[in-house]
Amino acid sequence: MEYIKLVGELLREKREEKGMLLRHVSAKLDIDTAILSKIERSERKASREQILKLAEVLDLNKEDLFVQYLSEKILFEIKDEELGAKALKVAEQQITYINKKKNER
Amino acid sequence: MEYIKLVGELLREKREEKGMLLRHVSAKLDIDTAILSKIERSERKASREQILKLAEVLDLNKEDLFVQYLSEKILFEIKDEELGAKALKVAEQQITYINKKKNER
DNA sequence: AATATATTTGACAAATACTGTCAAGTCAAA
DNA sequence: TTTGACTTGACAGTATTTGTCAAATATATT
Numbered sequence: 001m002e003y004i005k006l007v008g009e010l011l012r013e014k015r016e017e018k019g020m021l022l023r024h025v026s027a028k029l030d031i032d033t034a035i036l037s038k039i040e041r042s043e044r045k046a047s048r049e050q051i052l053k054l055a056e057v058l059d060l061n062k063e064d065l066f067v068q069y070l071s072e073k074i075l076f077e078i079k080d081e082e083l084g085a086k087a088l089k090v091a092e093q094q095i096t097y098i099n100k101k102k103n104e105r
Numbered sequence: 106m107e108y109i110k111l112v113g114e115l116l117r118e119k120r121e122e123k124g125m126l127l128r129h130v131s132a133k134l135d136i137d138t139a140i141l142s143k144i145e146r147s148e149r150k151a152s153r154e155q156i157l158k159l160a161e162v163l164d165l166n167k168e169d170l171f172v173q174y175l176s177e178k179i180l181f182e183i184k185d186e187e188l189g190a191k192a193l194k195v196a197e198q199q200i201t202y203i204n205k206k207k208n209e210r
Numbered sequence: 211a212a213t214a215t216a217t218t219t220g221a222c223a224a225a226t227a228c229t230g231t232c233a234a235g236t237c238a239a240a
Numbered sequence: 241t242t243t244g245a246c247t248t249g250a251c252a253g254t255a256t257t258t259g260t261c262a263a264a265t266a267t268a269t270t
Contacts, residue, residue, distance in 0.1 A: 004199055022246065032231055037247060047229085063188065070192030074179055075199060083168065085204065087175030088197050094109055094180060095190050127217065137260055142218060149258085 007051070007069050008042040014058040015040075028057045045073070112156070112174050113147040119163040120145075133162045150178070 005013075015025055022033040022040075029036065029050055038044040046054065051069045055062040078084030110118075120130055127138040127145075134141065134155055143149040151159065156174045160167040183189030 003202070004195075021244095031229090033246075034232085034248080035230065037245095041247085043247095044229085067188050067191045067195055070183055070186060070188060071195040071199060073182055074192060074196040075203075077178055077182055078175055078200075081175060083172050083175060085197075085200050086172045087179060088193065088200060090109075090172055090176040091179040092190075092193050092197065094176060095183075095193060097108070098180075099190065126215095136258090138216085139218075139220095139261085140259065142216095146218085148218095152258085 004068070006042050007046070007065065007072055008040045010060065010065065010068070011054055011058065012040040014060055018058065020058075025054070025057055029053050045076075109173070111147050112151070112170065112177055113145045115165065115170065115173070116159055116163065117145040119165055123163065125163075130159070130162055134158050150181070 015022075022036050026033045026036040031050070035044065039046045039050070046069065048069075051066060052062060054060070055065045074088070075084075078087055081087070120127075127141050131138045131141040136155070140149060144151045144155070151174065153174075156171060157167060159165070160170045179193070180189075183192055186192065
């Protein structure tokens with residue numbers, strides 16, 4: 001299993017690659033640099049809107065970034081749980097079932 | 106894929122099966138009947154502690170109930186998201202990776 | 211039908227978590 | 241040693257959660 005970067009790491013890498021400063025990017029999101037700094041270091045979670053805006057500003061693939069963002073939210077939910085992996089499997093079965101039902105309609 | 110009951114449904118079924126009233130069970134949890142009523146109808150989420158206590162009081166398999174409870178929490182997190190199923194798959198890959206690393210230590 | 215009991219509902223309060231600002235602090239480069 | 245970029249933590253405002261209570265509704269029994 002390969003290592004997958006945290007959203008924050010992706011954001012920082014891409015920002016630096018583009019030679020942008022925290023202040024440049026945070027201005028586009030209309031937030032303080034402090035918050036962006038924390039997001040990049042995974043000290044805070046971005047909001048849905050912030051992630052989508054960040055993808056735009058930094059030319060990151062919106063879908064990929066958002067999927068990784070959602071995944072981290074899920075993992076956060078179960079991070080302290082012994083039974084997290086089991087719960088994930090069950091959730092996947094159930095979402096499959098739910099989506100199947102959606103298609104039937 | 107078989108239909109899997111909601112935690113609330115399980116709780117209500119088992120409570121009724123045992124001939125207990127909301128008041129009997131809610132007393133054991135030290136909460137108002139109103140809250141238990143809402144939990145059983147999935148209008149509110151139980152806390153981790155409440156779920157574990159409910160398993161005890163109602164003689165439900167603690168692990169099964171808790172896994173189902175966690176699963177619902179996960180699904181709630183992504184319920185409005187187009188990309189939820191994708192995110193779940195990624196989360197599963199990542200938790201596998203994380204747990205593998207844990208075992209290496 | 212009238213009463214009694216069980217459950218549901220929604221308004222409210224208190225506690226907790228979230229989101230952002232600001233100013234002071236650290237760190238590295240010039 | 242000054243400058244600029246980033247980090248840190250205290251703080252305020254807001255939103256969400258968690259529970260209580262009393263009134264409304266539903267279900268049972270007489």
